[in-house]
Amino acid sequence: MSHKFHLIVIIGPLFILNCSTFSTTLVAEVSATEAEILPLASFLFAHRDQMRVGWHITSRKPVVKDLRTVSENPAGSIFVQLKPRRNEGEYQLALRVLRDGSHQFLRIREFTGGKPLNHKRYLTVPFELLIGAIQGEALRSLFPYDRVEFGGWQHQVTYDWETPELLARSFTKPGTQISPREDFVQGEKLIIPWNSLRSDLELKPLAVRDPLFIRKDESGLRYAYYRIQPGDTLYSSVVIRFIGKTKHNARSQNASDLLVLNGLADAHQLSPGQLIKIPLEWIQPEYLHQVPSIYRISEDTNAGNKLSSPQSQTSTDSGWPQTGSLYQTNIINQH
Numbered sequence: 546m547s548h549k550f551h552l553i554v555i556i557g558p559l560f561i562l563n564c565s566t567f568s569t570t571l572v573a574e575v576s577a578t579e580a581e582i583l584p585l586a587s588f589l590f591a592h593r594d595q596m597r598v599g600w601h602i603t604s605r606k607p608v609v610k611d612l613r614t615v616s617e618n619p620a621g622s623i624f625v626q627l628k629p630r631r632n633e634g635e636y637q638l639a640l641r642v643l644r645d646g647s648h649q650f651l652r653i654r655e656f657t658g659g660k661p662l663n664h665k666r667y668l669t670v671p672f673e674l675l676i677g678a679i680q681g682e683a684l685r686s687l688f689p690y691d692r693v694e695f696g697g698w699q700h701q702v703t704y705d706w707e708t709p710e711l712l713a714r715s716f717t718k719p720g721t722q723i724s725p726r727e728d729f730v731q732g733e734k735l736i737i738p739w740n741s742l743r744s745d746l747e748l749k750p751l752a753v754r755d756p757l758f759i760r761k762d763e764s765g766l767r768y769a770y771y772r773i774q775p776g777d778t779l780y781s782s783v784v785i786r787f788i789g790k791t792k793h794n795a796r797s798q799n800a801s802d803l804l805v806l807n808g809l810a811d812a813h814q815l816s817p818g819q820l821i822k823i824p825l826e827w828i829q830p831e832y833l834h835q836v837p838s839i840y841r842i843s844e845d846t847n848a849g850n851k852l853s854s855p856q857s858q859t860s861t862d863s864g865w866p867q868t869g870s871l872y873q874t875n876i877i878n879q880h
Contacts (some may be wrong), residue, residue, distance in 0.1 A: 557782075585687060586598040635654065641764060645848065646676075678747050681748050752834040777815065780800055
């Protein structure tokens with residue numbers, strides 16, 4: 546008995562010390578890994594999904610197995626954190642938030658570290674993998690000084706990690722060069738022309754003419770809607786009238802796509818008052834209404850296409866760039 550007691554006295558403290566050291570090491574590794582990302586702003590997507598957006602402070606390489614899901618992210622790359630909905634599976638989540646989600650659902654396991662989905666825990670997803678509507682809301686939250694301006698979307702450089710390459714990749718269509726420079730000055734303002742801005746971000750203000758109207762569906766995507774009137778048919782009253790497809794094969798394909806999109810079984814069984822949603826990119830130009838004061842290129846912003854240096858680099862005490870007339874606004878170069 547005495548022998549066992551002495552063993553416990555000797556081994557016990559060593560065991561406790563070892564566990565304490567392991568715990569401290571694990572916490573330190575977790576803290577180091579967490580410090581590599583910085584959530585900055587939160588937003589509500591589709592009026593129900595709370596999300597957070599931020600950027601990677603350093604190039605990330607996981608220290609603890611399965612602690613983080615993406616093997617490496619370059620410093621300054623943007624991410625979005627989101628939660629699965631209750632009882633949502635990997636496939637459903639991928640369809641809802643990922644580009645080409647039906648072929649990307651296995652990526653969800655990378656974001657969970659192979660663990661089951663938990664609707665109470667955030668998943669960190671690389672910005673470029675998300676659908677455009679989520680990306681657009683994330684950019685609005687991450688860059689609170691951005692706004693609609695004459696001729697395009699005005700972006701104000703807010704963070705020291707912003708680069709022309711990052712902005713081009715985030716905001717513009719492939720092949721668009723923002724600037725030959727390698728960096729920007731905080732507070733500098735840039736105009737991204739409407740024809741260079743990615744349409745899937747849904748940053749471009751749109752309006753449609755009567756009898757159409759714009760609304761976001763339950764997934765958070767913008768669509769044009771038409772309310773069926775007595776005597777209307779899907780073919781003549783919707784497809785031909787608003788989409789403009791007159792050839793039989795094209796008309797039949799569009800009608801079939803609309804049936805699937807709206808969850809309808811039969812094109813001949815439409816009820817007066819029923820809403821039909823139509824992708825905005827399908828709508829004929831005559832039914833799209835553009836506000837001239839927003840979409841025209843003003844003389845001031847079109848005066849030159851080279852980026853010029855800001856007149857001042859003064860920042861506020863809070864670290865945010867000052868707004869107003871301190872900084873010049875320029876059109877982004879298009880190539």
